[in-house]
Amino acid sequence: MSDKRLTIALAGNPNSGKTTIFNAITGTRQKVGNWPGVTVEKKEGLVDKFGHRLKIVDLPGTYSLTPFSIEEIVARDFILNERPDVVIDIIDSSNLERSLYLAVQLRELGCKVVFALNMADQARARGIKIDGEKLSQLLGVPVVFTVGNKGQGIDELLEKAVELAVSDKAPEHRRNVKYNSEIEKAIEALEKALAPKCGQKENVPLRWTAIKLIEDDRVAKERLRAVLGKDAEPILEEARRQRDYIAGRYNEDPEILTTDDRFGFISGIIKEIVTTSSRQRVDMSRNIDLVLTNRFLGLPIFFFFIWAMFQLTFSLGEYPMGWLETLVEGLAGLGARILPEGLLKDLVVDGVIAGVGAVIVFLPNILILFFCIALFEDTGYMARAAFLMDKIMHMIGLHGKSFIPMLMGFGCNVPAIMATRTLESRTDRILTILITPFMSCSAKLPVYIVLAGAFFGARAGSVIFGIYMAGIILSVISGRLFRSTLFRGADAPFVMELPPYRVPMLKSLVIHMWDRGKVFLRKMGGIIMIGSIIIWALSNFPRDPALQQEYEARRAALAAASGQEVSPRDMETELDRLRRQYEARRTAHSFIGRIGRAVAPVFEPIGVDWRGGVALLSGFVAKEIVVSTLGVLHAVGDEHSREALQRSLRRSGMSAAGALAMMVFVLLYLPCLATVIAIRRETGSTGWMVFSICYNTAIAWIAAFVVYQAGKVCGLG
Amino acid sequence: MRLSELREGQSALVERIGGNGALRRRILEMGIVKGARIKVEKYAPLRDPLELVVKGSHVSLRVEEAAQIIVDPLG
Numbered sequence: 001m002s003d004k005r006l007t008i009a010l011a012g013n014p015n016s017g018k019t020t021i022f023n024a025i026t027g028t029r030q031k032v033g034n035w036p037g038v039t040v041e042k043k044e045g046l047v048d049k050f051g052h053r054l055k056i057v058d059l060p061g062t063y064s065l066t067p068f069s070i071e072e073i074v075a076r077d078f079i080l081n082e083r084p085d086v087v088i089d090i091i092d093s094s095n096l097e098r099s100l101y102l103a104v105q106l107r108e109l110g111c112k113v114v115f116a117l118n119m120a121d122q123a124r125a126r127g128i129k130i131d132g133e134k135l136s137q138l139l140g141v142p143v144v145f146t147v148g149n150k151g152q153g154i155d156e157l158l159e160k161a162v163e164l165a166v167s168d169k170a171p172e173h174r175r176n177v178k179y180n181s182e183i184e185k186a187i188e189a190l191e192k193a194l195a196p197k198c199g200q201k202e203n204v205p206l207r208w209t210a211i212k213l214i215e216d217d218r219v220a221k222e223r224l225r226a227v228l229g230k231d232a233e234p235i236l237e238e239a240r241r242q243r244d245y246i247a248g249r250y251n252e253d254p255e256i257l258t259t260d261d262r263f264g265f266i267s268g269i270i271k272e273i274v275t276t277s278s279r280q281r282v283d284m285s286r287n288i289d290l291v292l293t294n295r296f297l298g299l300p301i302f303f304f305f306i307w308a309m310f311q312l313t314f315s316l317g318e319y320p321m322g323w324l325e326t327l328v329e330g331l332a333g334l335g336a337r338i339l340p341e342g343l344l345k346d347l348v349v350d351g352v353i354a355g356v357g358a359v360i361v362f363l364p365n366i367l368i369l370f371f372c373i374a375l376f377e378d379t380g381y382m383a384r385a386a387f388l389m390d391k392i393m394h395m396i397g398l399h400g401k402s403f404i405p406m407l408m409g410f411g412c413n414v415p416a417i418m419a420t421r422t423l424e425s426r427t428d429r430i431l432t433i434l435i436t437p438f439m440s441c442s443a444k445l446p447v448y449i450v451l452a453g454a455f456f457g458a459r460a461g462s463v464i465f466g467i468y469m470a471g472i473i474l475s476v477i478s479g480r481l482f483r484s485t486l487f488r489g490a491d492a493p494f495v496m497e498l499p500p501y502r503v504p505m506l507k508s509l510v511i512h513m514w515d516r517g518k519v520f521l522r523k524m525g526g527i528i529m530i531g532s533i534i535i536w537a538l539s540n541f542p543r544d545p546a547l548q549q550e551y552e553a554r555r556a557a558l559a560a561a562s563g564q565e566v567s568p569r570d571m572e573t574e575l576d577r578l579r580r581q582y583e584a585r586r587t588a589h590s591f592i593g594r595i596g597r598a599v600a601p602v603f604e605p606i607g608v609d610w611r612g613g614v615a616l617l618s619g620f621v622a623k624e625i626v627v628s629t630l631g632v633l634h635a636v637g638d639e640h641s642r643e644a645l646q647r648s649l650r651r652s653g654m655s656a657a658g659a660l661a662m663m664v665f666v667l668l669y670l671p672c673l674a675t676v677i678a679i680r681r682e683t684g685s686t687g688w689m690v691f692s693i694c695y696n697t698a699i700a701w702i703a704a705f706v707v708y709q710a711g712k713v714c715g716l717g
Numbered sequence: 718m719r720l721s722e723l724r725e726g727q728s729a730l731v732e733r734i735g736g737n738g739a740l741r742r743r744i745l746e747m748g749i750v751k752g753a754r755i756k757v758e759k760y761a762p763l764r765d766p767l768e769l770v771v772k773g774s775h776v777s778l779r780v781e782e783a784a785q786i787i788v789d790p791l792g
Contacts, residue, residue: 063746068739097772098748256734259745285775286758289768298762387777391763394779400766493740493782494766495747498775 005053006165007082008158011075011106012090013099014061015380015499017118020148021090022058023508025158032515040074041421049155050162057084063098065105067219070426076219079111080205085165086112088157090148093123093130094500096274100266104177107139110205114161115143116153122500127277134273140175149505176207177265179258182249186214186242193235197228213239214246215255285380285500293384302388305381306407309372313365314411314442320364328357346540347533355532355621360521362412362674367517369408369415373422374512376404378504382422383496390494396476397483399423399494402432406475409439410468413675417682418516425492430683431482434692437671438475440468443623447666450627454646455659463660471667474699519681531673535621538592547589551582583632592617593633606665606704607658607711616665622672657711661704668700718790720755721767721783728756729788736785748772749786 012018023030026045033042043058059078060071067073079087089106091099106113117132136143142160146153178184190210198204204227212220213236225232246254291297332353339345376382382401390400401423408416416436423429448467452460558574587593596614603613611633619626627645634648649659670693671679680689723729731753734744748771749755758768758775765780 064742066742066746068742095772095774098746098774101746101748255742256745259742260750263748263750289759289775293759293761293768295759295762383777387761387766387768388763390779391761391765394765493743494777494779495740495743495782496777497747498768498777500775 004166005055006086006162007055007057007084008161008165009057009059009078009084009087010090011059011079011087011102012061012118013063013092013095013102013497015497016061016090016092016095016099017148018058018061018090020505020508021088021116021118021146021154021157022056023505023511024148024151024154026056028511030511030515032519040070049158052162054158054162062102064102065109067217069424071424073219076109079106079109080223084111086114086161088114088116088161090116090118090146093117093120093145094126094128096123096128096130097263097266097270100269101262103139104262104266107141107176108208108211110208112164113141114157114164115139115141116146116157117143118146118148120145121147126283129275129277131273131275135269138175138269138272149503177262179211179261182246183214183254183257183261186246186254187211189242190214190235190239193238197231197235211258214243215258216243288501289384289498292381293387298384298388302385305376305385306404309369310407310411312372313369313408313415317365317368321361324361324363325357328353328361332357347536350540351533351536352529355536356529362414363517363520365412366415366418366520367513369411369419370516371509371513373404373419374509375504377422378502378508378512380499380501383498386496387498394494396435396479397487398431398479399425399428399492402428405432406436406439409436409441411442413437413439413441413671414520414678415516417675417678418519420682427487428492430688431479431487433679433683434482434688434695435475435478437675437692437696438471438478438668440471440667441623443672444666446624446627447619448663450630450642450645451649451659451663453642454649455654455656463663467663467667470664470703474668474703478695478699531621535592535618538595539587539590539618541591542589544586544589547582547585551578554578580632584634587614587629587632602701605708606661606701607655607708608662608665608704609652609654611652612654612658612662616662616669619666620670620673622674623666626666655712655716657708657714657716660711660716661708664707665700665704668696668703670697670700718788719784720757720769720778720786720788721780723757723788723790725757725759727790728754728792729790730754731786732789733787734785735787736782740782740785744778744782744786747776748774749776754791755788 010018010022022043022045026047029047030043030045033044040060045056045058047054047056057078059075062069062072062075065072065076078084087106089099089103091103103113103115115135117130117135120130123130132143132145135141142164144153144157144160146157148154179187187207187210190213191206194204194206194209198206198209204224209220209224213224216239221232221236224235228235243254246257250257292301294301332349335349335353336345339348373382376385382404385404386400388400389403393400393402402420404422405416405419408419413436416439417433420429420432420436423432445464448464449460452463456463555575555578558571558578588597592614593610596617597610599617600610600613603609603616608616611630614633615626615629618629630649631645634645634652654662670676676689676693679692680686683689718729720729720731731749731751733751734741734749736744749769753771756770758770760767761777766777767780767783768775768777770776
């Protein structure tokens with residue numbers, strides 16, 4: 001193997017089949033991460049081919065290289081700064097005209113480019129014939145036909161790319177877009193001004209920089225300032241003058257003129273290389289859309305798909321979830337048996353295994369959900385879903401695509417927040433992430449069941465429904481609030497392609513699903529483990545030897561009495577009662593119990609006693625724990641004894657108003673640890689994470705306060 | 718005439734594109750440029766957004782965005 005390492009970047013429009021080709025080249029040897037500083041996914045893969053080690057970098061899918069979206073800036077900065085040895089532009093053959101818009105911009109950047117005319121079979125089926133050789137001649141670029149999903153042409157593509165990369169032939173400049181004469185004059189003037197200053201600097205291609213300055217490209221200007229410092233100012237001044245002149249002359253912004261000229265150049269090429277046969281074959285996608293986006297059928301079908309996805313994720317997911325639970329229990333049992341009695345055993349069994357186990361069981365849900373989402377994306381249905389739902393979501397200030405993550409929030413917030421990646425605009429993504437936790441996740445349901453069952457009897461169902469509705473209403477209000485305050489005027493254009501429907505490839509679905517699963521396992525696993533250990537330590541320290549000794553003594557006394565006054569069965573119950581009392585006292589004595597009592601004044605106005613407070617605090621690890629902590633503190637054992645807990649809650653002096661307030665609080669307050677980590681990860685900012693925690697908790701307290709006080713007035717006290 | 722005023726199935730030629738920088742740019746990138754022939758394929762079930770066919774590809778826009786595009790209806 002030669003030690004010469006070549007970097008090959010893949011560029012292309014969204015839906016051009018770029019990911020399929022990337023998968024075909026790299027297989028499963030992929031590394032998924034983020035581009036530095038932004039939450040745009042970066043995929044890389046290494047392959048050894050033709051005597052070289054090839055590093056394949058998948059650039060974000062873009063239609064252009066303007067500075068209006070992070071994806072485009074990322075793609076273009078990579079080409080300028082990292083100087084890949086060659087860029088492969090994946091072109092959707094049935095969408096040639098628009099694909100070439102990106103292609104000519106890549107040529108303008110002055111890098112070595114190979115065109116992959118992808119999905120030529122589909123184009124042919126639609127009666128479009130492309131003369132690849134002619135295209136190659138006209139633009140001076142190697143052209144290869146590929147069919148990504150069948151793996152055709154991939155080797156040839158790589159071969160051409162490597163050949164071009166190692167050749168020292170510079171890209172030919174004369175085959176670039178010719179702009180109208182005034183713009184060309186301006187470009188020439190700016191190139192002359194630039195040449196003496198940055199002739200040697202590789203990352204400032206002259207013609208490209210000149211064009212970008214005329215287009216008033218924000219990032220290109222910053223770049224020039226960074227490279228030249230003070231020297232940049234006279235050039236920028238010159239650019240401003242040229243812009244004003246052109247704008248005055250044509251009564252139009254120069255960037256509009258350059259876009260027009262590029263499309264003009266492209267339509268000239270199209271005329272020479274494309275022959276469209278008169279017999280237009282049926283457009284399958286259009287026929288499918290006659291049903292799927294039909295005025296009457298579109299929405300019901302969409303809701304059916306969503307319902308099916310929900311069912312698959314949470315009903316089918318229950319089986320492997322059960323297996324995992326058994327596995328976790330088995331591990332805990334094993335740990336309990338083989339580890340010596342003591343702190344280490346408690347830490348491993350009750351802290352690590354129980355804590356991580358509580359989260360890891362969601363893995364099947366996450367895998368199934370992302371399989372479904374990948375299916376929606378790869379078939380092209382996701383764009384239709386956005387098309388159907390946009391009107392409704394836009395009323396909350398969101399994008400049509402926000403609907404799916406929000407809905408998934410009813411299952412589990414972690415995959416829901418990870419699903420916001422399908423949104424292109426960062427603003428939409430953050431907004432959706434902030435309001436998704438108000439969708440009541442399934443882990444909160446056991447809390448409602450216990451509380452509503454204890455205090456509302458036959459009306460429990462309606463009360464729980466009301467809680468869910470309250471979450472939805474608050475998310476709508478929050479969405480509108482954020483849109484009109486934090487994200488004012490930042491509404492991204494909706495303009496979106498409805499790509500042709502495609503048969504998805506199992507391989508790509510599985511890769512997509514596994515990527516998400518890995519992220520979940522790796523990131524969540526580490527942080528969750530630390531979090532679980534902290535919560536475990538808080539609820540187990542400080543240890544009170546006196547309390548333990550007393551427990552041991554009473555146990556021994558009881559055991560000594562066995563066989564005489566007490567029957568073995570009564571003995572069991574007595575021992576159990578003793579153990580539960582001990583656990584309750586021990587927890588009350590621990591740090592978390594003390595914290596609970598210290599913050600009791602905070603919970604008092606919402607009708608929750610210190611035990612409820614402790615339960616709510618422990619719910620930070622996972623909402624299910626709220627019920628089990630309540631169980632421990634009320635000394636009723638584990639959740640099997642729900643009725644006992646309900647009786648104990650009623651006896652403890654909690655009122656119906658207090659129960660309602662506690663449910664509202666559980667609905668709204670800070671998301672669980674795993675969700676918080678997901679928020680941090682997906683927003684890429686600790687600030688938004690903290691904001692989310694504070695906002696949710698504040699809203700929760702206020703809402704619970706209003707409910708409790710109103711409930712008391714209405715006689716629920 | 719505004720693009721948003723076209724009926725389903727109607728075709729038109731693009732005359733002028735208004736709107737702010739990002740929106741305008743995005744519209745242009747999708748191939749909706751001056752002189753391009755477009756067809757309103759359909760409106761979404763809730764009458765917003767709408768689907769266009771331009772240069773053989775399908776693109777959807779919100780009605781408010783389509784209102785920024787001035788067109789000359791054909792037939």
